[in-house]
Amino acid sequence: MYIGEQLINPTDARLRLSAQLGSKGIVIDSRPNNPVIGEDGLWDGRKVAAQRQWVEGFGLSLDCLALDVGSILLDSLRAPEKAAATAERLRHNIRAAADGGVDTVKYTVAMVGITRTGVVDGRGGMKCSTFQAAEYKAENDARFSYWGTVLPEDETGTKASPVESRGAPETCGQVMASEAGGVSEAEGWRAIEYLVEAILPTAEKAGVKLACHPHDPAYPPGGLNGVHHVLGSLDGLRRFVNLAPGSKSLGFNFCQGTIAEMSRNPTETVLEAIREFGPQNRIFMVHFRNIKGGYLDFREALPDEGSVDMAACVRAYREVGYQGILCPDHVPFSDVDPDRERFFAFALGYTQALLQAA
DSSP: OEEEEEESSOOHHHHHHHHHTTOOEEEEOOSSOGGGBOTTSSBOHHHHHHHHHHHHTTTOEEEEEEOOOTTHHHHHHHOHHHHHHHHHHHHHHHHHHHHTTOOEEEEEOOSSOBOOOEEEEOGGGOEEEEEEGGGOOHHHHHHHSBBTTBOOOOSSSSSOOGGGGTTSGGGTTOOOGGGSOOBOHHHHHHHHHHHHHHHHHHHHHHTOEEEEEOOSSOOOTTOBTTBOOTTSSHHHHHHHHTTSTTOSSEEEEEEHHHHHTTOSSHHHHHHHHHHHHTTTTOEEEEEOOEEEEETTEEEEEOTTSSSSOHHHHHHHHHHHTOOSEEEOOOOOBOTTSTTOHHHHHHHHHHHHHHHHHO
């Protein structure tokens, strides 16, 4: 088990910094990942290999690439021909990842982004993204939710508003819940099953692991604007792995923060999930992040100040034999750290200390 970073469009300087901070692995979350895309708009295995070799040149491993599933989930319900074309692209890109020497790809089942409702002050006045179901409004969704790789509005004035990015490639086909037209529980599962059936056989044949990021956050009973988050509970995660109980390729981008958001007892729930899915070898990578609060009412937090006992989580990963990457994710915002590099550095150092202490 080791620390690493998930980066969007990293530069030489950013990879040097990551190596200097002690990272061992890198997850590239760029969507679209332009350096690996050929003239036909598809990933090129030779370009994937070149990106991997570039990362390795800094003494790092390229552990995982982000597979941009676009709007395939909604399209599978309403535009089947478009969904079929996307599925073919995804199958090609999975094979290209394998050809380029990358054995894990991550993807999200978010149709409506990562829903947030505002920003609140945290320690020292840092700005923390929050979700309070009771405060949900469409206009807050537009400003404060994550869409693809577009960050929420942080009220520091240092980043473009998410509203200005609507429809851009970086939003990865995601829309607001009020624009999705409703997705019932049955439809949610039908869309996820469509995606798994479309790409899992290709991944198994290529020896590629598919790391699924669960729905973030868990929605209240009845959903929001008619949209249900079916991977917003441990029961949902159990049903997901049972779609292919014997597969070595179906597992999780195990986001600790997202799992903590499923419960009013976040530490207990995260530990339960680690101890259940770890021995099944379903944890392919970890977003090692914390939250303050729990189900339907939380804010994002630095790892040392949240509600989850992070040291207990590290011990649990060791107990179940997890040997992969721990990545910081969703650190707060600040006008004195506009690129969040110092906050990520703090999170990396804290995580490394926990590993050493354990």
